Amino acid sequence: MKKVFSVLSVATLSLSLALAGCGKAEQPNQAGGNAEQGQAGGEQKKIRVGMVTDVGGVNDNSFNQSAWEGLTKLKNDTGHEVQYIQSAGDADYVPNLNQFVKDKWDLTWGIGFIMGDHLKQVAEQNPDAKLAIIDAEVQAPNVESVLFKEQEGAFLVGVVAAEMTKTGKVGFVGGMDIPVISRFEAGFIAGxxxxxxxxxxxxxxxxxxxxxxxxxxTASTLYGQGADIVFHAAGATGDGVFNEAKDRKAKGENVWVIGVDKDQSLTFGKEITLTSMMKRVDEAVYRVSKDYAEGKFEGGKIVRLGLAENGVGLPETSKDTVPAEVLKKVDEFKEKIIKGEITVPEAPEKK
Amino acid sequence: MNKVIGIFTKDSFLVPLVAILLGLICGAIAMLAGGFDPILAYQSLLEKVFGDVYNFGETIRQITPLIFTGLSVAFAFRTGLFNIGAEGQLVIGMIASVYAGVVFDLPPGIHAVVALLIGGIAGGLWGAFVGWLKATRGVHEVITSIMMNWIALYFANWVLQTFLVPEGQQRSENIKDSAVLTIGWLSQMFDSARLHWGTAIALLGAVAFFVILWKTKTGFELRAVGLNPHASEYAGMNVNRNVVKAMFIGGLFAGLGGACEVLGVFHYQAVMAALPGYGFDGIAVALIGGNTPFGVVLGAILFGILTFGATGMKFGAGVPVELIRVVIASVIFFVAAHGIVRLFLKPVLNRKKKEAV
Amino acid sequence: MNHLTQENIVVEMRGITKRFPGIIANDNIQLKVKKGEIHALLGENGAGKSTLMNVLFGLYQPEEGDILINGQKVNITSPNVANELGIGMVHQHFMLVEPFTVTENIVLGKEPKKGMSIDIAKAAKDVENLSKQYGLMVDPHAKIEDISVGMQQRVEILKTLYRGAEIIIFDEPTAVLTPQEIHELIEIMHNLVKEGKTIILITHKLKEIMAVCDSVTIIRRGKTIDTLSVANTNPDELAAKMVGREVNFHVEKTEAKPKEVILSVQNVTAMGNRGVNALKGISLDVRAGEILGIAGVDGNGQSELIEVLTGLRKSQGGTIKLRDKDITNKLPREISESGLSNIPEDRHKRGLVLDFTMSENMVLETYFHKEFNKGGFLDYNAIESHAAKLIQEFDVRTPSIHTPARALSGGNQQKAIIAREVHKDPELLIAAQPTRGLDVGAIEFIHKRLVEQRDKGKAVLLVSFELDEILNVSDRIAVIYEGQIVGIVDPKQTNEQELGLMMAGSKRTQGGTSVE
Structure with missing residues (x-):
């Protein structure tokens, strides 16, 4: 699943490259990091956390990148050793996961829905290993699965879109028609x-x-049909949505895009980015890994991160583009969802 | 013994060998420029591949489809055709055999063989269509086979989504156990590495390649048409039929490769966002292997080791995986530009010449 | 040879030795060329003429020996050095950029500049002046792909002149030309010499030497045999020195005893490549025990006739019978199996698969026969022994039966084809231009074989542009003109003049209209 929705930032790119390149060279630093380790509670040992990306790799503007940012943060904060392997194709997932598992790494991440079956196979063959996965449910005692309630975040941007549209028509651009993306669509429509x-x-x-x-x-079609706001959940395909919006904006049309996964206004600018549905893969990877280091790994558990857990949400920068009264309304809905007064559907109604 | 030495100092053997060495040196220079230790990198590459049985097994798994696509490209090349379409033929082989593996209900073993053959024949027909277009319409096979790659990709995705993918999934159901080509006991021996009969079939394919081309009447015609269609036509051969036949056999190899991936490695097929790339690597494998079956097997082994071992390089020496592509590209460059290699070899070859006189 | 005084010797090659793996191409060769003469380099195919000239032009470096240009010892390491020394070469296979114009090709690599751009106007003017000076008559603005082979050759000549060549090497220049073009080329060579240039002509055609050259150096198997003044020699002497034995130009043969009709062609019509009728109701018979020669200027339907006979081209009308079997528009293989053999016009294109071994080439038309084909698998032992037998029988000089056909000389390639075709024991043997590009030794051999087939009671159809060959070998001559047979004559009761007139359509003078 190369459908991650993060955007490349030059800083993280160079950082991750530097880290990837200097894996060995960094080890002395880790030794130096022992000082901070003390604060975590004395004798806590250094752990090794690996992750396997899909073909997109860690510079994919997508959630592989977000996940790696999470691990990078883990390393900077705690001094644990982190590493990633990029897969060149479907056939690579198993050997890549095994690369960490057979080398007795403490925790191995599989990033993405598509890796689910492969990760399950590896987990079953290596019951002693500990693994974790993003966006897929893997039923195994040694795997922790992390999923997101994308529909809850999408609901909120749906509210923004409904409040802000001048034409009474809004669009949604999805990547592949798979459960994760359906959750975006369903939440958006409900909102x-x-x-x-x-x-x-x-x-x-x-x-x-x-x-x-x-x-x-696709964006051209939607804007052409009279939609003035388009929400995309389509990874790099979404870059084209921004591009089309920029062209139309330059011609004086009043169109907007709602970004996904990260705060895309940072990349594409506030002139066209109304808000973004943030999905905190980095947070999730960071938290689960850190929990593991602290002995709180829960094999077999399936975690679903929603608004309540801060796993999804709107970025701070939205206040520059969205009027305060709309944001107030958004906050009201958010409260209701967290309290359980509203249950957001996971799949759109069948036509 | 002299004969053995003779083989190893033959131009056709020496040139690719030196090209590979030069390619490795180029890669090393790139590594040095990036501040990495090339010796450590290559050492880790080899350790990854030969260090434990699991990874060794997986390397064999990696090599297998490259033998198939390499044979596919080389076979067509021997008959004067440039098959860029091994990629698409492989994909068609995958989808056809996964269909047979999921839908058919046959006794174990027979099911596997049937699914395998269906995959191979589907790939063959996909290739033959390109040949047919060339024979009857004169469309150049490079153009059509490239386009057929994309048609294959989207056609396969359509078949998957329409017939084989359960609601809300991105991949087909697993094929029935009766259709599986995996060799369980061998896989166990190799610490669960995904070894399958496909490797043996690929090696048999290389033998068949040799026998068909150099021992049979069909091969005689195919080679003659490839080397000189005018003389072949004059000698009473049907040039058009041979073009179709050559593309069928080429496609058959690639289709079998695809079938083995599905039946031996994955046991299902996922909706693909992009072409898997084995077919394109097959072109390079055929080039390095000098379009001979033995050479293709060696080329596939080299390619497989380099690509699979690249991860080891990253772990052992921190070298980015992409760098292995620099090495591979340099090897291909030096094989293609063998004039440069001969320049390096000049002193050696000259000495040989003097001895000969 | 004392008339060759030191002052007027422009090229001297002393003791040139050049080895290739396995053979010595040039073995201590001596050559002296006078200023302002046309000097022929005569030798059989593979005698080492081209190697020697490639050494002079800087393409090869000799292992031993010296080269002196105008008395100065020089070291010619590359064609550029040769150019600077005033040596130019007109290769047998032209080295021209087809989509470029004549001018562009001539100035290529030495373009006159105006600022940053090429001064094409000046270049065209230069080319025009040069072409006038030497009587070359080339349109400087025509594209190479649009002009005839003869014109392309003139462009090659202009290229050397433009680079200031004083010594021009011609490598088999007439091999690709029509008789008319040969005539014009000879004219051009005389003009060049008149303007003070020196010409070295590589050839194996004795006629040409007698017609244009002043002196001749004969090379045989890499060694210099002799240097003669053309005025003091004759074709018989030259042939003997070139081949190393007496050569019989006259084809020895008895009176033909024609029997029943083997090939009967009735009113056959066929389209040519350009969509016009190339065969306009042609009719002819070939009988067992005779050689029918077809005389004609190139392009009058000969190629189309052969293609229709062999099944490569569809006829639009008429019938072709081989004995009693109708072979009109049958597949090539069926025709071939019915007892028709063909020595094709273009042996590289149609006759051989050059990258196949000799043994594979020997079964190119018969590999599927029971003796070689065992249930779809070829019996290579049988194929190889078959090839070995033929190669010995027809004296094909090849290092081994596993050698690719490409590695053989033209004469030996042709012998191999003849061996293959004759061995099929055909009712009818078609020989199209069977001796084109071959030296006298090989020609003699091939003519003998054709007569031998006739004497065995076979029908032989000979198609040739060489009147000598037609007159010498044929028992009857059919003259083809614009896709029809315009007359059948007895070679003993005709001569070149009469044939020439018939070939030009009886009334028209020869060469009145040239194709294209």
Missing amino acids: VKAAKPEVQVVPIYTGAFDKPDLGKS
């Missing part, structure tokens, strides 16, 4: 309808997470 039932939502799936050209033409 729009909750705020303003009369606003129409047009969803389109492009079938790809790596085709900006397709994203651009």
Whole structure:
């Protein structure tokens, strides 16, 4: 699943490259880091955490990158050893996971829905190893699965879209039609309808997470049909949505994009980025890994991170583009969801 | 013994060998420029591949499809055709055999063989279509086979999503156990590495390649048409039929490769966002192997070791995985530009020449 | 040879030795060329003429020996050095950029500049002046792909002149030309010499030497045999020195005893490559025990006739019978199996798979026969012994039966084809340009074989542009003109003049219209 929705930042790119390149050279630093380790509670030992990316790799503008940022933060904060392997194709997942597992790394991450079966196989063959996975449910006593309630975050951006649309029509661009993305769609539609039932939502799936050209033409269709706000959950395909919006903005059209996964206004600018549905893969990877180091790993557990856990949400920067009264309304809905007064559906209603 | 030495000092053997060495040296220079230790890197690469049985087994798994696609490209090349379409033929082989593996209900063993053959024949027909277009319409096979790669990708995805992928999934169901090509006991011996009959089939394929081309009547015609269609036509051979036949056999190799991946390694097929790349690597493998079956096997082994061992390089020496592509690209460059290699070899070859006189 | 005084010797090659793996191509060769003469380098295919000239032009470095240009010892390490010394070479295979114009090709690599750009106007003017000066008559603005082979050769000549060549080497220049073009080339060579240039002509055609050259150096098997003044020699002497034995130009043969008709062609029509009728109702018979020669200027339907006979081209009308079997528009293989053999016009294109071994080439048309084909698998032992037998029988000089056909000389390649075709024991043997590009020794051999087939009671159809060959070998001559047989004559009762007139369409003068 190369559908991660983060955006490349030059700083993290160079950082991760430097880290990848100097894995060995960093070891002395880790020794130096022993001082801080003391604060974690005396005798806590250094652990080794590895992660396997899909073909996108850690510079994929996507959640592989986000996950690696989480591990990088772990290393900087605690001095634990971290490493990643990029997969060149489907056939690589198992040997790559095994690379860590057979080398007795403490915790091995598989990043993405698509790695679920492979990770399960490796977990079963190596019952002593500890693994964790993002976006997939793996039923195994030695695996912790982390999923996100994307629908809850999508609900909130749906509210923003409904409040802000001038045309009464908003669009959704999805990558592949798979459960994760369906959750985005379902939440978005529910949010729009909750705020303003009369606003129409047009969803389109492009079938790809790596085709900006397709994203651009899809966005063009949506804007052409009269939608003025488009929410994308389509990885790099979404870059094309931003591109189309920028072109139209330059011609004087009043169109917006709602970003995904990270705060995309930082990359594409506040002129076109209304807000973003942030999915904190980095947080999740960081927290679960840190818990492991502190002896709190829960094999077999399936964690679902939603608004309550701060796993999804809107970025701070939204206040620059979204009026305060709209944000206030968003906060009200957020409270209701956290309290359980509203249950956001996980799949869109079948047409 | 002299004969053995003779083989190893033959131009056709020496040139790729030196090209590989030069490629490794180029890679080493790139590593040095990036501040890495190339000796440690290559050492870790080899350790990764030969260090334990699991990774050794997985390296064999990596090599297998490259033998198939290498044979596919080399076979077509021997008959005067440039098959860029091994990629698509492999994908078609995958989808056809996964369909047979999931849908059919047959006794164990027979099911596997049937699924394998269906994959191979599907790949073959996919290739033959390119040959047919060339024979009847004169469309150049490079153009059509490239386009057919993309058609194969999207066609396979369509078949998957329409017939084989359960609701909310991204991949087909697993094939039935009766269709599995995995060798359980061998896999156990190699610490669960995914070893399968495909490797043996690939090696048999290399033998078949040799026998077909150099021992049979069909091969005689195929080679003659490839080398000189005019003389072949004059000698009474049907040039068009041979073009189709050559592309069928080429596609058959690639299709079998795809079938073995599905039946031996994955046991299912996932919706693909991009082409898997084995077919394109196959072109390089065929080039390095000099389009001979033995050479293709060696080329695939080299490719497999380099790509699989690249992860080891990253762990052992911190070298980015991408750098192995620099090495591979340099090897291909030096094989293709063998003039440069001969320049390096000049002193050696000259000495040989003097001895000969 | 004392007329060759030191002052007027422009090229001297002393004791040149050049080895290739396994053979000595040049063995202590001596050559002296006078200023302003046309000097022929005569030798059989593979005698070492081209190697010697490639040494002079800087393409090869000799192991031993010295080269003196105008009395100065020089070291010619590359063609660029040769150019600077005033040596130019017109290769047999032209080295031209087809989509470029004549001017562009000529100035390529030595373009006159105007600032940063090429001064094409000046270049074209220079080319025009040069072409006028030597009587070359080339349109400087025409594209190479649009002009005839003869014109392309002139562009090659202009290229050497433009680079200031004083000594021009011609490598088999007439091999690719029509008779008319040969005539014009000879004219051009005379013009060049008149303007003070020196010409070295590589050839194995005795006629040409007698017609244009002043002196001749004969090379045989890498060694210098002799240097003669053309005025004091004759073709018989030259041939004997070149081949190393007496050569019989006259084809020895008895009176033909023609029997029943083997090939009967009735009113056959066929389209040519350009979509016009190349064969316009052609009719002819070939009988067992005779050689029918087809005389004609190139492009009058000969190639199309052979293609229709062998099944490579569809006829639009008429019938072709081989004995009693109708072979009109049958597949090549069926025709071949019915007893028709063909020595094709272009042996590299149609006759051989050059990268196949000799043994594979020997079964190119028969590999599927029971003797070689065992249930889809080829019996290479049988194929190899078959090849070994033929190679011995027809004296094909090849290092081994495993040698690729490409490595053999033209004469030996042709012998191999003849061996293969004759061995099929055909009813009808078609020989198209069977001696093109071959030296006198090989020609003699091939003519003998054709007569031998006739004497065995086979029908032989000989197609040739060489009137000598037609007159010498044929028992009857059919003249082809614009896709029809315009007359059948007895070689003993005709001569070149009469044939020439018939070939030009009886009334028209020869060469009145040239193709293209």
